[in-house]
Amino acid sequence: MKKIINKYLCIIALCFLTSCGQQSSIPSNHSESTSVSASQKISIVERIKENPKLSVQDRIDLYQKLKLESFDQYDFSNEDELTMFGYSYLWSDMVDEAIKIFKLIVQEFPESANAYDSLGEAYLQHGQKKKALANYEKSFSMNPNNFIAEDQIMLLKFPDTKFETNAEKFEKVYSIQEYQDDLEQLGNRLLEVHPNALKFISEEDFWNIIKEKQDQITAKTTFSQFRWHCNEIIASLNCSHTSSGDFYFEDEMLPVPLRVPVIVRWVDQQLFITDPLKNNDLVSAKDEILSINGIKVANIISGIYKHIPSQGYIETTKKHTFNQLSSVLIPFALDFPETYNLEIKDHSDVVTLKKAESYLPPVKDSSIKRCKDDLCLDFEEDVAIMTISTFNYYPWNNLTVFQEFIDSSFKQISNKGITDLVIDLRFNGGGSMESSIFLLRYLADKTFSYHTHIDSKGEDKELDKLNITPFENRYKGNVFFIIDGIGNSTTGHFMSIAKALKLGTIVGEELGSNHFCSAGQEVCRLKNTRLVYYVANNTHVSMTSSDNDETGVLPDYYVTQSIDEYLKRKDAVKAFTLNLIKK
Numbered sequence: 001m002k003k004i005i006n007k008y009l010c011i012i013a014l015c016f017l018t019s020c021g022q023q024s025s026i027p028s029n030h031s032e033s034t035s036v037s038a039s040q041k042i043s044i045v046e047r048i049k050e051n052p053k054l055s056v057q058d059r060i061d062l063y064q065k066l067k068l069e070s071f072d073q074y075d076f077s078n079e080d081e082l083t084m085f086g087y088s089y090l091w092s093d094m095v096d097e098a099i100k101i102f103k104l105i106v107q108e109f110p111e112s113a114n115a116y117d118s119l120g121e122a123y124l125q126h127g128q129k130k131k132a133l134a135n136y137e138k139s140f141s142m143n144p145n146n147f148i149a150e151d152q153i154m155l156l157k158f159p160d161t162k163f164e165t166n167a168e169k170f171e172k173v174y175s176i177q178e179y180q181d182d183l184e185q186l187g188n189r190l191l192e193v194h195p196n197a198l199k200f201i202s203e204e205d206f207w208n209i210i211k212e213k214q215d216q217i218t219a220k221t222t223f224s225q226f227r228w229h230c231n232e233i234i235a236s237l238n239c240s241h242t243s244s245g246d247f248y249f250e251d252e253m254l255p256v257p258l259r260v261p262v263i264v265r266w267v268d269q270q271l272f273i274t275d276p277l278k279n280n281d282l283v284s285a286k287d288e289i290l291s292i293n294g295i296k297v298a299n300i301i302s303g304i305y306k307h308i309p310s311q312g313y314i315e316t317t318k319k320h321t322f323n324q325l326s327s328v329l330i331p332f333a334l335d336f337p338e339t340y341n342l343e344i345k346d347h348s349d350v351v352t353l354k355k356a357e358s359y360l361p362p363v364k365d366s367s368i369k370r371c372k373d374d375l376c377l378d379f380e381e382d383v384a385i386m387t388i389s390t391f392n393y394y395p396w397n398n399l400t401v402f403q404e405f406i407d408s409s410f411k412q413i414s415n416k417g418i419t420d421l422v423i424d425l426r427f428n429g430g431g432s433m434e435s436s437i438f439l440l441r442y443l444a445d446k447t448f449s450y451h452t453h454i455d456s457k458g459e460d461k462e463l464d465k466l467n468i469t470p471f472e473n474r475y476k477g478n479v480f481f482i483i484d485g486i487g488n489s490t491t492g493h494f495m496s497i498a499k500a501l502k503l504g505t506i507v508g509e510e511l512g513s514n515h516f517c518s519a520g521q522e523v524c525r526l527k528n529t530r531l532v533y534y535v536a537n538n539t540h541v542s543m544t545s546s547d548n549d550e551t552g553v554l555p556d557y558y559v560t561q562s563i564d565e566y567l568k569r570k571d572a573v574k575a576f577t578l579n580l581i582k583k
Contacts, residue, residue: 043075043081043395044081045082049395056089056097060101081394082108082396084396085101086101086105090122111142113140114143116142120132120135120149121152132152136156147532148523167255170222170223170254171223172222173221173223174226176217176218181528182226182528183213184214185526186210187206187233189524190242191206193536194536195537200549201238209232213229213232216229217229231243231244231307232307234533235308235310239309239536240310240311240317240513241519244534245533246321247329257356257357258331258338259331259356259359260326260327260330260331261354262275262353263326263360267563269298270563271288272287274567277360278357279353282353287345289343289345291343293334293341295334307329308329311488311514312516312550314512314550315510316484316512320485324363326363339355367567367571368571368574375401384412384416385421385424388423391428391435391494392430392432394431394432402435410442413475419478421475421480422479425484425495426482426508429488430489430519431489435490436494437468440494440503442470443470443475444474447468447469448501449468450542451493478505478581479504479505480506481503481508482508484509484512484573485510485512487512487552489517491512492517493542495511495553496553499553500543508560509560510555513553514551514552514553515549517540520536521534557580559572559573559576
């Protein structure tokens, strides 16, 4: 049972790590060349982390000393940053150290239910069950929606308690009333938590979707079918940070024999088989599927897209999600057929596929060479290619890794006299604003701001402009950005600013994000079915707020892979970019 709860915690952490603008304090490294308004303060977590030789207690003592002597200089209000600093110890099995940090957080934020929850988790991992129970009970009393604390209390009091897994609930049937009540709860909770829930859909249309789903519930509706209904409701908010787990749980619960037994790819409004697997005697790679079980492919795709979250009306994100999880999404969309009958272009007969026999993980795009460590610098003749597959570098953890890579890369570029730089941001799901800002300071040629305002807990706050100045040794050559529909969250902020400042030429497809990012995370659970979902609880808007909220950052040159290029593993977008530089 502990493993089930840990899965929720891992997804929560992942959502936090890819959230835009999680903290607004200024990193202390390189801060001497940043002009800051009076209200901006230095990150206290980064400050107490500066000396790696300090013990945790020494760091806490330094925290208290700086709070007493330099309160106006450092940001002591950022509970999230301090919490993640504590988890950096817990996840490294340094439990004693984590407990000390979480005790500090409880002291500093006594009204925070999350502070007691974190301390309870650390005590539990340390084997101190009585202290764990006391803190979980305190957290739950402060926040009755904290279902993780609720479950841990039950497990601590009644160790033999067994909660059903999603796989065990696949065919489970709840009562019509239980389903309908949960749908009502889902609608109310989405509107309550999300600061911009109705930005892309009217309240009337939102509730009409819920009413429609309630009407579709029957005495035979299974939990798996109910999940599919909930996915459409959640996706209707058009928020990339609000989901039921990015189909992780659907993938986990779907029986192998019900999965699509071939790998397919949606390219240029066509569905191709890319790997026939054990059906290679029936179909081949590059066969185009026209219909599945008598339903036109275009209708299947459009139906699935309604269930996939994305920012605004961006479909490139939905395309990538489908291509990763088609073997799971198609069964849910077709209500779990026992067989798959394919109409193949230029085939005279319908092909009935053999059932899947083994689990296959989500499809990873192997046609594009990945950067092994997320950060890479390569040189092709007189062109530097900087790959940044994530901005997941935070002051409480590893921001210095990113800063050192960027510093070193631009030093090498300068020493080689390189004047053409490609920054490849594909597969970048986001991360911290600090890493984004740090890179921008090497590229910008004038002072700029980052965020203009933030919506949180129903409050729309205008931010004092953070006047960020470029580094004196900034890069002054040509820049080419490569983007894709996976680029999300902070990547949208970064690219929206890069485009507004005209920092370079953009190549690829519509980015999966823009200047407007609803992120953060509140984890919720429905009362009857216990379905877990994740709701953005704050919005950060970059300085380019006049842009269209509904579309992603658009490229100057729209380039994607054809099916032939994909099968031959030819990186068409990168090749186009390099040819563009040669011209």
